[in-house]
Amino acid sequence: MKTLKPIILSLALIMLSCGDSEKTEQHSDTAEIPVSREMIAELTSPPNVPTPVGRRKAKKLIVNMEILEEEGELTDGVKYVYWTFGGSVPGSFIRTRVGDEVEFTLSNHPDNKLPHNIDLHAVSGPGGGAESSFVAPGHEKTFSFKTLNPGLYVYHCATAPVGMHIANGMYGLILVEPEGGLPQVDKEYYIMQGDFYTKGKNGERGLQPFDMQKAVDENADYVVFNGSVGALTGDNAITAKVGETVRLYVGNGGPNLVSSFHVIGEIFDKVHVEGGDLINENVQTTLIPAGGAAIVEFKVDVPGTFILVDHSIFRAFNKGALGMLKVEGEEQKKIYSGEIREGIYLPEGPGIQNMPTTNEIVESEIPAKSFEEQMEFGKQIYMQTCFACHQAEGQGIPNAFPPLANSDYLNADVDRAIGVVVNGLSGEITVNGEKYNSVMTKQMISSDDVANVLTYVYNSWGNSKKVVTKKMVDDVKKK
Amino acid sequence: MKTKVFSLLLLCLMVQSLMIGQTKDMVLIEGSRYIPLYGRDSTVVEVNDFKMDIYPVTTAEYIEFVEKYPKWSKSKVISLFADESYLVNWKTDLKVKDSMSTKRPITYVSWFAAKAYCECQNKRLPTVDEWEYVAMADETTKDARVKPEYNQQILAWYEAPRTEENSIGKTKKNAWGVYDLHGLVWEWTLDFNSVLITGESRKDVDKDSNLFCGSAAVNATDLMNYAAFMRYAIRGSLKARYSMKNLGFRCVQDIKEQQ
């Protein structure tokens, strides 16, 4: 890592030197943003974040992420085998800007026992990269993606059983800053909540294995910030000075629980709701879904220790979802006085409220008629046998397979259509004005099936609503 | 003349199978029908009787193999059959590092190498179905999958570091008399590439008609059997050239019908 520093520094210098001449162009289509030069991404472990992108241009960004399976301490005396991106829970923070072309290499350490992959919610592509990054121990996989949408996104492992990989700590955040970067603030930190499920009860000592049943029941033993109880308290607390503006990148890895993120004694001046563009102001508690994130900003006006919690409050005080922000500086009595008086108060007895209950009646289903049954069976056959070429909506594939939707060729002659299914068809035909020259082999399906599948086709996608019977099929077969 | 040569051949084959296809260290596994984690359309699969090595192949045994068939030595193996990590922890073509016990299971071997090893013993690699069938057993029962402690034991291994350095035969013998299926190293199977998972496990529960042809949705019969899930995940992530620190193998043998 040390060796990277000079490289990053020199890259930063290069960026600065040419940064002055940049015009902030606004690209309406972020996919078209050109990239220039390569740079190696700075990755940080929580609670730190890499340097802001500022006004740099979009670049080819090299991200090298290593997966480590290693033992760590969940809380005093409780050991747990974490699976990690980059050796920390949550994994290394990745900072990009919109239009960057990220070349992502995922390396699975040879000592690891399991295959892993990564699904980045910032990726527009199948599985968020999960398919392209599925990697066995002792190997590495590289794929690249372009960041199209600004925002704060979760990444996580998506190898079966997914829940277990996430429950063991395989999640983190990737930030995509807008063109020109986010507004400057004084302090930025990286916090991510996760729930953990252990064989033993909360606090039971020794190496605790993961408990699948508890995870399925969503019965967490630990709910923590940054991977362990106390990762953000005492000496590990995050800090700021009175008058500074603090920005927290808050994520929730789950696997199960939703976080009601709240800082006791502070109001969020700004919340990027769910990590997106929408900014809500003056918020007390913001909801962060599992697999989601939020950016919260607030100015700290008075000194003291501010407690960060998941306001599902038993999690904070019994399961570990508690962190601290220590603020130093001058007292501000006008904003907060401290205690002024003490007195005696005799209350009246409270009333007990009953909760109303409801009982819903489930309506029984209507039995299918025979035509509908034909449609149902026909659809099954279609999806097994015809779908690959003619596609789900009968749209076909241009220049290769003719459409069955609104098809003049199909509707013109039902016997001919039956013949095509029964005997196959090759040579040039014209459908809806387009020429096709391909091969359809004869389909080895029963007369009943032919009748059902054609009935389904004729009664879907704007066709002529013919009903094909088994007899019609048999007649064509006899010819 | 022809018949004479033929009978000689036959005789030799018998001799060969006596000399090489030694079945000391193998046990008979009585076949049966069972539902594996990913069955054919989640149906029952049938396993015939076969014999299985009691232990995984050891480093010492593999050294012998390489001495006999130099084409499988570290420097001679071709890149089609093994990647760069093949036998990466050996000192030379025929020697392992002095610190390494030769009672360790052999690891850092590719599927091609494992397959060749078994064929040279007149054996073969076990199929996924066969391997999983024997691996369902704990010390007392042949299908222990419903016991919570069976899964816990397997899971404990995922969390134990450097198990590949242990000697063979240190785990408990299972009901078939086989050691080390769990708790030592992963093992190659003959048709490991029949596990059709892309690694995109959320999609793998549905058939991906673009990547895989056919109607095989990867459906797990027992979603709680996550220890098995991970075995399937590792198989899905492998390529036949790969050689890995935690991956070894053992052989099986078909039961020849009595002439």
Add this chain to the structure above:
Amino acid sequence: MKNLKIILSTFVLILSITACNSDKTKNTAADLAVFQCPMQCEGDKTYDKEGSCPVCKMDLKLLEASSKDMDTDEISEASIFNLTSKWHNEEDEEIQLTDLKGKTMVMVMIYTSCKAACPRLVADMRNIEAQIPDENIKNLEFVLISIDPETDNPERLKAFALENGMDDEQWTFLQGTESGVREFANVLSVKYKEISPIDFSHSNIISVFNSGGELIHQQEGLGVDNKETIEAILQLTQ
């Protein structure tokens, strides 16, 4: 005694024909591809494998594609011609993969009774073939390998070829043994599984090999853009 000798010698003979013993001498033929930095940062320095330039980090570019005519019998380590499995083609001739040496090969694994994606894969192969100019076709072999060797005998493959209009010179259909097919699939990184006696599930991958049997390009998926595959083929068959 004499008998024993014969037995022993025959024994040795048998040993030498078992699969594990087709000992080929290791081949040190250098890779034919040569790569160089497009900016020539290091002057004329070349590399024998893909990578990026240590100076400017740009991807190295291929200088010369592998030569079309492989001389001698040298085959490289990564060549599929190292496989000794036996196959039957649709004309019922027994062949080994080395018999295909000298031509660029486009390969796909399918089975003839397949109703789902194989017709699309076959159509993809036809589409690729249709877009290759005639003068390149003579250096090409389109190979369809059955993953259902039990059902797909040469006779059936021949019928399938005729039915699909794929019976010209450049098309070859292969039936192997169960273990030969499994091994070959592993070389292509194709996964497949028998679902029922007549149905298989398998990866949809079209692979391009150069005339020396080295894997050059793979396209995975159905109905994907054939452009890259066709470019790879054209480059190899110029």
